[in-house]
Amino acid sequence: MPITAGNRTVHLWALCEDVVLEPGEHEGELLLTGPWGTERIDSANPVVHEALRRMQLGPVLPANIEVPPGEPQGRAAACLVLLPLLTRLSHLLVRTLGLDDLGGPLLSVSPVSPTAPFALVRLPAGRRVRLPAGVSFSLGAKGVALESSDSPYRVVLHRPEAVWVVAMLAWPITPADASAALPLPDAVTRNxxxxxxxxxxAAPADAGVP
Structure with a gap:
């Protein structure tokens, strides 16, 4: 099914498969144990409990986390509590870019280091970027994987459309030009x-590179 301008991108979070979530010794305490040790969350509110429970099962849109009955916070306020925690736990989370269609996610980003801050920043439309040197590709059951010794993350491209975007980075190109060259909605390419x-x-291209 082709991606159209009517399709909306969605930003999803999930716990890494090797992360175990369990209650701590004290009321409201949660423990997340992964390959780099244990993270402790003290006095976790019901929204945090529910979010992390669902993230164990697969990718979740934080805005869709149900606020438990009787919880004084609304959904918007709950997200304000949850998002800073997810930033702190970024080395234990898989970030997935999805679409509101039935074709599955576009790509996912998994940490391979305990120091793996993940911060989405919109690339300037006119700034040239390209694949950094040393990025390797491998084909697996879930798609095409990108890895680099200089990156604390591993990227898996799940759909051909994501591969098309990566292919544009073989040479320096601006996000605006990449969007114009591909048969995809601008928002999909840019995301x-x-x-x-x-x-x-994707790194800034050297101004001296033709």
């Missing part, structure tokens, strides 16, 4: 590039 940049798989 894929933003995820790649946040994962260290």
């Amino acid at each position: 894929v590039l933003d995820y790649l940049a946040a994962a260290g798989m």
Whole structure:
């Protein structure tokens, strides 16, 4: 099914498969144990409990987390509580760029280091970017994987459309030109590039590179 301008991108969070969530010794305490040790969350509110429980099961849109009955916070306020925590736990989370269609996610970004801050920043439309040197590609059951010794993340491209965007980075190109060259909605191309940049798989091109 082709991606159309009517399709909306969605930003999803999930716990890494090797992260175990369990209650701590004290009321409201949660423990997340992963390959780099244990993270402790003290006095976690019901929204945090529910969000992390669902993130164990797969990718979740934080805005869709149900606020438990009787919880005084509304959904918007709950997200304000949740998002700073997810930023702190970024080294334990898989970030996924999805679409509101039935074709599956576009790409996912998984941490491979305990120091893996993931911050999405919109690339300037006129700034040239390209694949950094040393990025390797491998084909697996879930798609095409991108890895680099200089990046604390591993990116998996799940759909051909994400591969098309990466292919544009073989040479220096601006996000605006990449969007114009591909048969994809501008928002899709730009979001894929933003995820790649946040994962260290799209870097500013040297001004001297033709």
